[in-house]
Amino acid sequence: MARDGSLRGLRSAYALLLKLYPRSYRERFGEPMLQTFHDLLRERAAEGRNLFRFTFWMFAETLAATLRENGIMITLHRKPLVRIVLVTVLILIVPLVANQTVEGFDWGLFDFVVIGAVLFGTGLAYHLVASRLNAITYRVAVGLALAAAFVLFWMNAAAGIIGGPNEDLANLLYVGGVLAVGFIGALLARLRPRGMAWALFAMALTQALVAGVALAAGWGAGEPVWPWGFAILTGIFVTIWVGSALLFLRASRDQPMSGELA
Amino acid sequence: MAKGTSSAPLTPAVLHILLALATQDRHGYGIMKQVEADSREKVSMGPGTLYGSIRRMIDAGLIRESDKAIDPAMDDERRVYYAITGIGREALAAELQRYREVVAVAKRERLSARGLAHGA
Numbered sequence: 001m002a003r004d005g006s007l008r009g010l011r012s013a014y015a016l017l018l019k020l021y022p023r024s025y026r027e028r029f030g031e032p033m034l035q036t037f038h039d040l041l042r043e044r045a046a047e048g049r050n051l052f053r054f055t056f057w058m059f060a061e062t063l064a065a066t067l068r069e070n071g072i073m074i075t076l077h078r079k080p081l082v083r084i085v086l087v088t089v090l091i092l093i094v095p096l097v098a099n100q101t102v103e104g105f106d107w108g109l110f111d112f113v114v115i116g117a118v119l120f121g122t123g124l125a126y127h128l129v130a131s132r133l134n135a136i137t138y139r140v141a142v143g144l145a146l147a148a149a150f151v152l153f154w155m156n157a158a159a160g161i162i163g164g165p166n167e168d169l170a171n172l173l174y175v176g177g178v179l180a181v182g183f184i185g186a187l188l189a190r191l192r193p194r195g196m197a198w199a200l201f202a203m204a205l206t207q208a209l210v211a212g213v214a215l216a217a218g219w220g221a222g223e224p225v226w227p228w229g230f231a232i233l234t235g236i237f238v239t240i241w242v243g244s245a246l247l248f249l250r251a252s253r254d255q256p257m258s259g260e261l262a
Numbered sequence: 263m264a265k266g267t268s269s270a271p272l273t274p275a276v277l278h279i280l281l282a283l284a285t286q287d288r289h290g291y292g293i294m295k296q297v298e299a300d301s302r303e304k305v306s307m308g309p310g311t312l313y314g315s316i317r318r319m320i321d322a323g324l325i326r327e328s329d330k331a332i333d334p335a336m337d338d339e340r341r342v343y344y345a346i347t348g349i350g351r352e353a354l355a356a357e358l359q360r361y362r363e364v365v366a367v368a369k370r371e372r373l374s375a376r377g378l379a380h381g382a
Binding site: 025028029031032033035036037039040057058061062063064065066068069 | 289290291294308309310311312313314316317336339341342
């Protein structure tokens, strides 16, 4: 009876060790591995052999295998990272050239670092999110939303979108508020297509509302593009958010397991 | 190891797993026991090595997962069985042919294990 208890304990400990494997590997081979380990344990126990040395060897061998499989997984995922870095560098070449050739264009090291980090983060976010569902509409929707979010951030970082005495609050709401709604919405939706659609609709609504308040309050009055340039810009972003939301909705309908991630 | 490279040399673990599956489908524990028996207990794999090899062999098309089934010789737990594929059989046949050719060379040169061990 005590032997059965110790076998169960060792099996539970081995199950914990298996959690070190990459998830995809664990889901595929975790159960058969646990069964095999248990079969081997029972065999040794039935033969009355020392379980300690055997278990130690099994755990060491499996630990080494988890390191190997994680290494393989990291190697497999390194290529997209290299691609993202390359694209980031390529895009940064544009302002670098502009720094030398365009009068009045003067980016400092800080600008390059911030925009480089945001570009890399956007690319990484696209890779992590889009790779979770193998549907072209979902990927296009993610790409569209992230690209628009990046452009919105860049425009605001470059010169601010809304000018005037309340520009800090106005831009915080217009850019930060919209992006925060999207981020929180994506978290709540756990990246599922249908939930993402609602997050994007919420972003569109937030941006339209903030723009409406800004126009009504005349926050940016006095700016050369006020109010039509601002209204058109808002219209473009709202259209993009809604377009992305519709693509997410379509992705949720196209998936056999509606709304479920792979 | 990619599909279509069935004539490439096999690692010892892959060779032994293919040999174990050549006669019948087996679950993980069954493969281990068969490998031990085939190698007269000279080759012993832990679950980490075994299932790492199984993953690569499935990806290469050498073996495939069969349906879960109960092993009547064991308990009533359902187990995943593994089966050799056509590509796996070709790879095994090519590897065994390589071994035969190596043994033929050794015979032609009158080399024996005992003689080599004694520096003859």
